[in-house]
Amino acid sequence: AQSVTQPDIHITVSEGASLELRCNYSYGATPYLFWYVQSPGQGLQLLLKYFSGDTLVQGIKGFEAEFKRSQSSFNLRKPSVHWSDAAEYFCAVGAGGNTDKLIFGTGTRLQVFP
């Protein structure tokens, strides 16, 4: 069965530092992958998605992610973090089959220090 693992529950970085959030997936075929961001008490906003083609995907808010099939990973990166990036980040993989269901990881909470 498809699954997503986000190994880091909580990450703290200084403002201006680089960021990498890890995501590992389990999927039999070529996956379609997503990163979402959630501010406290709000819904989730799509940051970026990968279906096929270029393995480096650009998203909103200056985020990018790289699909690495050999490592079953889809890590999210940002070169310089802003205080407003503090939020919870979710990686998701398409469940496949005849549906559009997504399977979400347990999330990584990002804290940014000034």
Add this chain to the structure above:
Amino acid sequence: DGGITQSPKYLFRKEGQNVTLSCEQNLNHDAMYWYRQDPGQGLRLIYYSQIVNDFQKGDIAEGYSVSREKKESFPLTVTSAQKNPTAFYLCASSIAFHRSGYTFGSGTRLTVV
């Protein structure tokens, strides 16, 4: 602007009462979903619907019910059979079979006292 509206944002109910959470979208999306979010557990799928008058159970459907009488609406009822209903509930929608990801509502926080 198109989007998904969940109401109310906060909901308090007494134990043993059924309660219905509203989800309406004007995106003309075919598929709609309900997720439950608890701290440290990510999002867990309750029910989903890909077309009107049809819906499927997700991973944690026990104690919940849904209906899909209109394309725009997918209400969720939390019944008294749900043993631990206090949670944050998220509704989402997507274009069916397009694999473009979800659009989410802003959520309803249900507290049962």
